[in-house]
Amino acid sequence: MEILIWIGIFLTCFVAMEFMAWFTHKYIMHGFLWVLHKDHHRKDHKSWWERNDAFFIFYAAISMFFFMSGLVPYGSAIGGGIALYGFTYFMVHDIFIHQRIKIFKKANHWYAKAIRRAHKIHHKQLGKEDSECFGMLVPPLRFFKNK
Template identity: 50%
Template sequence: MTTLYFILITLGTFLIMEMVTWLTHKYVMHGFLWYLHEDHHQPKYKGLFEKNDAFFVIFAIPSILLFYFGVNPELNYKFFVGLGILLYGLAYFVVHDIIIHQRVKWFTRSKNKYISGLRRGHKVHHKHLGKEEGECFGMLLVPKKYFF
């Protein structure tokens, strides 16, 4: 298999993960696993970790398994699917935890329109403290209206 094939698998997986994240956020995190996600919607939460951080582990498991089966017995497409999931997870961490929620104080005064739109969309999502009536469940792609 060619290098281009593996790059396309990695990029395709990365893009598909935005849809997986949207669906998981809306129907799992705001559904039957709300008890893990609920503390993330509380305005005064002050801990270093939230129960919501368990989702990083939950999403890491398929990636780890795909890495394992992607090199056993030889390098194959599964490795690159796992890589796409890992890269999305890293992007999610940077966007969600660093840029939006500022768990690390970087990009605090950014004037970038994309970053501002992401922050607005996520703020609208968090105005709902309960699991119902949520909106804007994506992470890297939010509706156009939040950019204006």
């Protein structure tokens, strides 16, 4: 029974991170910490590293806290759910969508197309205002239509 609780907490944290990513992206990255996120919306930066990558460090630190603290029951499940979401986000956002590592170029699946369409619409706006599609793994339904 203990393992089922651990798995449930792990999966709940992974799913909840999609909401956290949406909330953080919409209200923090496109809000008061736009100074860290704006280089991600521009193509004129010259480094592989973006200031936007600092958000990854923040969530990695939170995940490590839960793994290492021992203060929270099932901390490894919480930290693991956050870490798996971070890895998934990196694979989808940085590798699949933005091609920071040139693989998965020809993915032609209906879900992959929907994620790319939604993210393309998000990056259509170069400023912090008037953007849409702030989530990552659950794009709005309209992007699942064939075009």
